Amino acid sequence: MRAEIITIGDELLIGQVVDTNSAWMAQRLNENGIELYQITSVHDDRAHITAALDEAFGRADIVLTTGGLGPTKDDITKQVLCEYFGTHLVEDTRVREHIHELYKERPDVLNRLTATQWLVPECAEILENRVGSAPLMVFYKGDKILVSMPGVPYEMKIAMDEQILPYIETKVESRKSKAIIHRTLQVTGIPESSLAIILEDYENSKPDYLHLAYLPKDGIIRLRLSSYGEASEAEMSDWFGRLRDLVKEYLIAETDEPLEVIAGRLLQERGATIATAESCTGGKLAALLNRHAGSSAFYWGSVVSYDNSVKQHLLSVPEEMIKTHGVVSEEVVRAMAESVRKLIGTDYAIATSGIAGPTGGTPEKPVGTVWIAWATPEGTTAECFHLGKLREQITERACMKALIGLIRLLRE
Amino acid sequence: MRAEIITIGDELLIGQVVDTNSAWMAQRLNENGIELYQITSVHDDRAHITAALDEAFGRADIVLTTGGLGPTKDDITKQVLCEYFGTHLVEDTRVREHIHELYKERPDVLNRLTATQWLVPECAEILENRVGSAPLMVFYKGDKILVSMPGVPYEMKIAMDEQILPYIETKVESRKSKAIIHRTLQVTGIPESSLAIILEDYENSKPDYLHLAYLPKDGIIRLRLSSYGEASEAEMSDWFGRLRDLVKEYLIAETDEPLEVIAGRLLQERGATIATAESCTGGKLAALLNRHAGSSAFYWGSVVSYDNSVKQHLLSVPEEMIKTHGVVSEEVVRAMAESVRKLIGTDYAIATSGIAGPTGGTPEKPVGTVWIAWATPEGTTAECFHLGKLREQITERACMKALIGLIRLLRE
Numbered sequence: 085m086r087a088e089i090i091t092i093g094d095e096l097l098i099g100q101v102v103d104t105n106s107a108w109m110a111q112r113l114n115e116n117g118i119e120l121y122q123i124t125s126v127h128d129d130r131a132h133i134t135a136a137l138d139e140a141f142g143r144a145d146i147v148l149t150t151g152g153l154g155p156t157k158d159d160i161t162k163q164v165l166c167e168y169f170g171t172h173l174v175e176d177t178r179v180r181e182h183i184h185e186l187y188k189e190r191p192d193v194l195n196r197l198t199a200t201q202w203l204v205p206e207c208a209e210i211l212e213n214r215v216g217s218a219p220l221m222v223f224y225k226g227d228k229i230l231v232s233m234p235g236v237p238y239e240m241k242i243a244m245d246e247q248i249l250p251y252i253e254t255k256v257e258s259r260k261s262k263a264i265i266h267r268t269l270q271v272t273g274i275p276e277s278s279l280a281i282i283l284e285d286y287e288n289s290k291p292d293y294l295h296l297a298y299l300p301k302d303g304i305i306r307l308r309l310s311s312y313g314e315a316s317e318a319e320m321s322d323w324f325g326r327l328r329d330l331v332k333e334y335l336i337a338e339t340d341e342p343l344e345v346i347a348g349r350l351l352q353e354r355g356a357t358i359a360t361a362e363s364c365t366g367g368k369l370a371a372l373l374n375r376h377a378g379s380s381a382f383y384w385g386s387v388v389s390y391d392n393s394v395k396q397h398l399l400s401v402p403e404e405m406i407k408t409h410g411v412v413s414e415e416v417v418r419a420m421a422e423s424v425r426k427l428i429g430t431d432y433a434i435a436t437s438g439i440a441g442p443t444g445g446t447p448e449k450p451v452g453t454v455w456i457a458w459a460t461p462e463g464t465t466a467e468c469f470h471l472g473k474l475r476e477q478i479t480e481r482a483c484m485k486a487l488i489g490l491i492r493l494l495r496e
Numbered sequence: 497m498r499a500e501i502i503t504i505g506d507e508l509l510i511g512q513v514v515d516t517n518s519a520w521m522a523q524r525l526n527e528n529g530i531e532l533y534q535i536t537s538v539h540d541d542r543a544h545i546t547a548a549l550d551e552a553f554g555r556a557d558i559v560l561t562t563g564g565l566g567p568t569k570d571d572i573t574k575q576v577l578c579e580y581f582g583t584h585l586v587e588d589t590r591v592r593e594h595i596h597e598l599y600k601e602r603p604d605v606l607n608r609l610t611a612t613q614w615l616v617p618e619c620a621e622i623l624e625n626r627v628g629s630a631p632l633m634v635f636y637k638g639d640k641i642l643v644s645m646p647g648v649p650y651e652m653k654i655a656m657d658e659q660i661l662p663y664i665e666t667k668v669e670s671r672k673s674k675a676i677i678h679r680t681l682q683v684t685g686i687p688e689s690s691l692a693i694i695l696e697d698y699e700n701s702k703p704d705y706l707h708l709a710y711l712p713k714d715g716i717i718r719l720r721l722s723s724y725g726e727a728s729e730a731e732m733s734d735w736f737g738r739l740r741d742l743v744k745e746y747l748i749a750e751t752d753e754p755l756e757v758i759a760g761r762l763l764q765e766r767g768a769t770i771a772t773a774e775s776c777t778g779g780k781l782a783a784l785l786n787r788h789a790g791s792s793a794f795y796w797g798s799v800v801s802y803d804n805s806v807k808q809h810l811l812s813v814p815e816e817m818i819k820t821h822g823v824v825s826e827e828v829v830r831a832m833a834e835s836v837r838k839l840i841g842t843d844y845a846i847a848t849s850g851i852a853g854p855t856g857g858t859p860e861k862p863v864g865t866v867w868i869a870w871a872t873p874e875g876t877t878a879e880c881f882h883l884g885k886l887r888e889q890i891t892e893r894a895c896m897k898a899l900i901g902l903i904r905l906l907r908e
Contacts, residue, residue, distance in 0.1 A: 367782030
């Protein structure tokens with residue numbers, strides 16, 4: 085059972101919007117045993133959309149389209165689908181009532197353009213878009229299915245989880261692929277090529293239907309083992325276990341979860357709390373630690389000390405220490421971590437200070453130099469890293485290094 | 497002159513990685529007068545890559561591929577391109593020397609797998625990948641061009657800016673499209689459909705070759721006027737000016753720049769500084785304000801007071817006030833803003849306190865309720881917002897509301 089995604093919108097092709105929808109949809113499809121074969125982004129253009137539909141139907145059983153369903157003139161997907169399936173628009177009473185209910189406290193939205201949203205293609209089956217006005221439309225082409233949904237990420241996500249995936253499940257159950265299994269390890273501290281040499285015998289001896297992929301990012305390599313229906317859970321577990329044993333020296337996680345989720349769980353298991361004092365990471369590490377629901381159980385707060393005056397006055401880093409060692413130094417970052425741990429009253433604290441660039445580098449401390457300290461109930465450790473040359477990369481990698489250090493301390 | 501992008505990698509099609517490269521490349525291509533027609537994501541699979549190449553060459557003059565160039569077994573792009581162009585791999589001395597130079601301080605990377613990186617297709621022209629080991633390869637198919645580059649975002653970006661775009665410029669100058677012009681306004685505080693009704697006469701009277709697009713996100717609608725070669729700069733300015741006049745009541749920006757860039761520039765023009773005190777936004781607003789180079793000129797620091805104890809002890813919010821009014825209240829958020837402004841010693845300060853969910857909502861203060869306060873040299877203002885139901889959406893929108901309020905105050 086193969087699916088394809090077609091994302092529709094000029095904004096994608098001029099780079100005004102990053103397509104985050106497709107990756108989210110891809111995950112959900114895989115979890116539901118449906119292989120995603122291709123993602124195609126096309127313009128809000130009749131001929132272009134039509135050609136993409138033809139091509140996708142030539143390869144896949146399910147075609148999912150996002151975008152182009154707004155009430156404004158630039159959105160043409162509904163009209164193009166009408167023509168493609170040789171149908172016309174009719175008023176849908178349920179959709180009309182739903183939209184009236186949705187906007188009952190915002191009568192300004194119930195204007196004549198919004199009214200076009202309850203016109204739907206006659207031959208389409210309509211699923212409820214609980215949080216928006218664009219109808220979710222299902223079309224059939226023989227036994228192949230097309231679902232058209234809005235491109236607004238939160239509308240798409242709710243639609244997929246509550247309506248579209250359950251709908252597809254009932255229609256295609258008998259034609260589904262056997263179980264798609266992905267298992268991922270995260271390793272750090274080894275170049276990709278050296279890792280591949282360690283795994284050479286493993287790769288040569290594993291069955292061909294188990295696929296091993298290397299995904300390096302921000303100093304972490306994710307090693308993914310995949311099976312598209314051929315391997316049993318037991319066989320997968322066996323090969324995954326061998327993989328883990330081969331790389332255990334470099335292992336940071338045995339799942340694909342974000343590191344902040346792993347760190348948060350370890351903190352909660354210990355009933356421990358954490359704070360951060362951030363210079364170069366500027367609040368990014370804080371935002372990572374409290375990104376997920378439930379983080380208030382372990383994350384208490386942060387001081388972002390971008391300006392040196394904040395390091396001195398709020399974090400009590402002595403002016404003399406900054407003058408002697410520089411603001412990017414082991415001494416300062418240790419003082420920051422210990423100070424914020426006391427100030428906020430947590431068990432753990434992490435501090436960062438570095439040169440994110442593009443200016444501020446020196447021969448001794450070039451752009452990319454980052455000191456990180458971890459203050460714990462048992463004492464404080466610190467480490468210096470060189471994290472590349474680009475501002476965004478440096479701050480991202482610094483957050484990853486901070487989390488890796490924390491996870492290792494919590495596992496000790 | 498049309499281009500297409502093919503992104504290669506199973507990780508994209510199982511949703512393990514979000515494709516941020518394509519949007520960045522799309523922007524650069526448009527800025528260089530090259531229209532991007534389609535983006536296609538395909539598996540690390542010989543037949544799939546080959547089919548995508550054939551299709552892309554059927555539509556476009558330039559095909560840009562990313563990904564599949566690592567030294568590990570799962571990466572097959574170089575080998576597939578060899579077969580596609582009927583050539584074979586040969587050793588490239590320049591690439592070999594470059595890789596030795598690149599890793600001269602990391603001999604562990606110079607292993608036999610890395611050595612495969614200096615084998616390149618004989619018929620390809622090789623451009624220098626300054627920061628990585630994968631060669632940038634240029635192939636010709638008649639007068640059409642294919643460029644293959646790595647998928648690692650920072651390698652891709654440096655390669656595009658330093659090598660690929662200048663190369664394409666010299667080869668296709670005479671065949672380029674006339675100027676592609678995009679101009680964007682950002683408006684807020686009006687539903688998309690109501691905006692479209694205001695602009696109905698405008699849309700009906702403008703020339704067909706000017707395209708108007710509506711891009712709603714996080715409470716802001718970006719209105720983009722585009723011309724693909726037909727309109728002169730003067731004509732574009734004229735129509736853009738009329739658009740601005742029609743929406744001036746809702747206008748927040750006359751460019752597509754991120755709001756934090758606009759706010760930062762306004763602060764710098766006034767020689768003013770800013771701090772934040774964040775509860776529900778958890779450091780996200782801080783990270784936005786210091787995201788771009790040069791932000792240390794106006795951004796000084798933040799207190800993230802996720803736990804109430806931090807609000808009380810670090811921000812001196814009276815316990816009694818929290819008990820009486822609740823932590824998500826006008827009183828508390830005003831106190832937070834005024835306190836952090838004094839504590840860090842800045843001219844401006846923004847504070848946020850809200851219920852990001854999924855738990856913690858009440859009938860009076862449901863999930864999505866967010867109070868924001870702006871403390872300025874002239875006094876403090878505060879406003880309550882209802883920002884939806886999903887955690888990530890609530891915190892993103894709260895940051896946008898905070899920046900919109902700041903920009904309006906700075907323009908007063």
